[in-house]
Amino acid sequence: xxxxxxxxxxxxxxxxxxxxxxxxxTRQVFAIAINGLVLTILFDALQAPDVALSELAVGSxxxxxxFLVALMAVRTQAPGEDS
Amino acid sequence: MSAVTSVLxxxxxxxxxxxxxxxxxxxxxxxxxxxxxxxxxxxxxxLLLGLGYRWGSIAPIFYDHPPGTPAVDPVMQALVLTDIVVxxxxxxxxxxxxxxxxxxxxSLDPEKLRPMRAGGKSGRDQGSSRVSEGGQQAP
Amino acid sequence: MSPRIRIALLALSGLxxxxxxxxxxxxxxxxxxxxxxxxxxxxxxTPEARHVANMVSAINFDLxxxxxxxxxxMLLAAITGTVVLLRGRRGEGNTERAxxxxxxxxxxxxxxxxxxxxxxxxxxxxxxLYVVLHATVxxxxxxxxxxxxxxxxxxxxxxxxxxxxxxxxHSHWLDALEGGGALLFALCGLAxxxxxxxxxxxxxxxxxxxxxxxxGLMLVENVGVALAVTGGFxxxxxxxxxxxxxxxxxxxxxxxxx
Numbered sequence: 001x002x003x004x005x006x007x008x009x010x011x012x013x014x015x016x017x018x019x020x021x022x023x024x025x026t027r028q029v030f031a032i033a034i035n036g037l038v039l040t041i042l043f044d045a046l047q048a049p050d051v052a053l054s055e056l057a058v059g060s061x062x063x064x065x066x067f068l069v070a071l072m073a074v075r076t077q078a079p080g081e082d083s
Numbered sequence: 084m085s086a087v088t089s090v091l092x093x094x095x096x097x098x099x100x101x102x103x104x105x106x107x108x109x110x111x112x113x114x115x116x117x118x119x120x121x122x123x124x125x126x127x128x129x130l131l132l133g134l135g136y137r138w139g140s141i142a143p144i145f146y147d148h149p150p151g152t153p154a155v156d157p158v159m160q161a162l163v164l165t166d167i168v169v170x171x172x173x174x175x176x177x178x179x180x181x182x183x184x185x186x187x188x189x190s191l192d193p194e195k196l197r198p199m200r201a202g203g204k205s206g207r208d209q210g211s212s213r214v215s216e217g218g219q220q221a222p
Numbered sequence: 223m224s225p226r227i228r229i230a231l232l233a234l235s236g237l238x239x240x241x242x243x244x245x246x247x248x249x250x251x252x253x254x255x256x257x258x259x260x261x262x263x264x265x266x267x268t269p270e271a272r273h274v275a276n277m278v279s280a281i282n283f284d285l286x287x288x289x290x291x292x293x294x295x296m297l298l299a300a301i302t303g304t305v306v307l308l309r310g311r312r313g314e315g316n317t318e319r320a321x322x323x324x325x326x327x328x329x330x331x332x333x334x335x336x337x338x339x340x341x342x343x344x345x346x347x348x349x350x351l352y353v354v355l356h357a358t359v360x361x362x363x364x365x366x367x368x369x370x371x372x373x374x375x376x377x378x379x380x381x382x383x384x385x386x387x388x389x390x391x392h393s394h395w396l397d398a399l400e401g402g403g404a405l406l407f408a409l410c411g412l413a414x415x416x417x418x419x420x421x422x423x424x425x426x427x428x429x430x431x432x433x434x435x436x437x438g439l440m441l442v443e444n445v446g447v448a449l450a451v452t453g454g455f456x457x458x459x460x461x462x463x464x465x466x467x468x469x470x471x472x473x474x475x476x477x478x479x480x
Contacts, residue, residue, distance in 0.1 A: 002088065002138070006091050009129070012099070012125070013095045013099060016098075016099040016102060016103070016125055016126075017102050019119065020102050020119050023115060025112055025114040025115050025118070028114075028115055028118050031118075032118055035122070039128065042129070043128070046132045046136050047136065047155045048132055048135075049142050049361035050160055050278040050361045050362065050366065051128070051132065052361075053353065053361055054164050054369065055128075055167055057366060057369035058167050058168060058170075058171045059167070062369055062373060063121065063174055066174065066458065066462055067114065069459075069463060070178040070182055070462070070465075073462075073465040073466050074185050074191065076466060088253060089254070090247050090253065101236060108228050108229060109229060134250070134251075135261065136254050137254055137257045138255075143278060144275055144276045144277065144278075144360065144361060146275045146359060146432060150269035151266070154265045156262075157261055157265065158258065161278050161281040164278060164363075165365060168293075168297065168366075168368075168369065169296050169297050171369075172300035172301050172304070172458065175301075176300050176304045178462075179307045179462075183307060183311070186311075194225070
């Protein structure tokens with residue numbers, strides 16, 4: 001356990017950095033979902049199953065979906081076209 | 084546990100927060116910016132749960148283990164738990180504002196954001212007439 | 223402010239804050255060495271005092287219930303703001319026509335997807351209900367279960383298409399769920415005052431330890447949170463999806479929902 005936890009922390013730092021460095025929002029959605037998964041595993045290893053369950057549902061499903069739909073709304077509509 | 088391990092979670096939390104701030108400051112796209120804000124949020128989760136952890140403890144759920152077994156700090160977990168769910172709805176709110184800003188101003192770039200004025204005289208050459216029409220139609 | 227100045231400012235503040243952060247980290251207790259006394263006390267006392275096994279739920283719904291009430295209304299306010307922003311421009315009606323980028327092919331849904339969604343949808347909802355109801359016994363509770371339930375409804379969208387989803391899920395029910403859940407939570411706080419107890423005092427019978435019915439008032443509050451989160455998140459998905467629909471009347475035939 002004393003090896004797994006530091007490794008998971010490093011993974012979290014990496015995946016968080018990836019979310020920032022992926023500049024294209026379409027690709028960033030996947031980075032966000034992966035970040036959510038890594039956080040889920042980290043929280044589970046930190047003995048927080050409640051939080052892991054919450055992060056799994058929110059961080060790797062709900063939030064990426066909201067990002068995808070926002071991207072869809074932005075890309076399919078011409079700018080300035082109000083209703 | 085080595086000295087590196089004992090400060091690693093806090094360092095990771097600080098790193099995530101710093102990277103998120105860097106992303107927010109340099110972002111050229113509002114949707115990317117909201118994602119970077121999510122990284123800052125994740126930093127708080129890591130910090131709180133790192134503070135509440137203790138080696139060799141069980142999760143604070145006394146179902147399989149009798150009460151009295153050393154467990155990690157449940158207060159931090161309760162904090163993070165509600166924060167995650169409420170944070171997601173706030174992300175949704177920010178994304179909606181992003182989409183609205185795109186429809187009004189015609190750009191997702193924070194650099195090109197202009198102040199919104201009544202009647203649509205926002206100074207944007209391209210979309211100003213359309214915006215003013217839309218403003219009059221809106222109830 | 224030009225980007226260069228902004229980055230310079232960020233670097234400057236980073237340089238100043240870095241030593242401060244380092245000294246704070248040095249002052250924190252070593253990772254994994256000890257936990258705060260408050261949490262320790264809660265772990266020691268609560269299983270006896272409240273007959274619940276899940277300490278996190280006990281804190282959320284009982285010991286710090288007032289804070290959760292605040293969180294609950296933050297949730298309500300955020301979702302209300304989102305819905306108002308989206309509906310204010312578009313109105314409350316729903317539109318049939320999917321928006322599509324020109325030149326992109328429409329791929330019909332395969333039967334395997336429909337079958338998988340029809341099997342996985344009810345199972346996901348069942349699991350969500352399980353997570354909600356076992357809040358005081360095993361990991362879970364209204365917050366997590368609510369999000370799982372809301373995600374389960376998305377499988378209807380994936381399997382049956384947009385119109386099927388809109389037929390199954392009604393926006394007004396979600397409004398009622400969202401507001402009703404928050405109201406239920408607030409009433410859980412106010413009801414004990416009718417019998418002379420304190421705000422949100424746990425006056426219901428506490429039940430047996432490790433049983434589904436344990437924790438008294440916590441169970442009711444948990445259901446309130448679950449209703450609000452389910453309603454709120456489904457409402458978010460619904461209103462966001464509606465944003466990708468076309469507002470105009472269809473002028474060409476052949477739209478199969480995306």
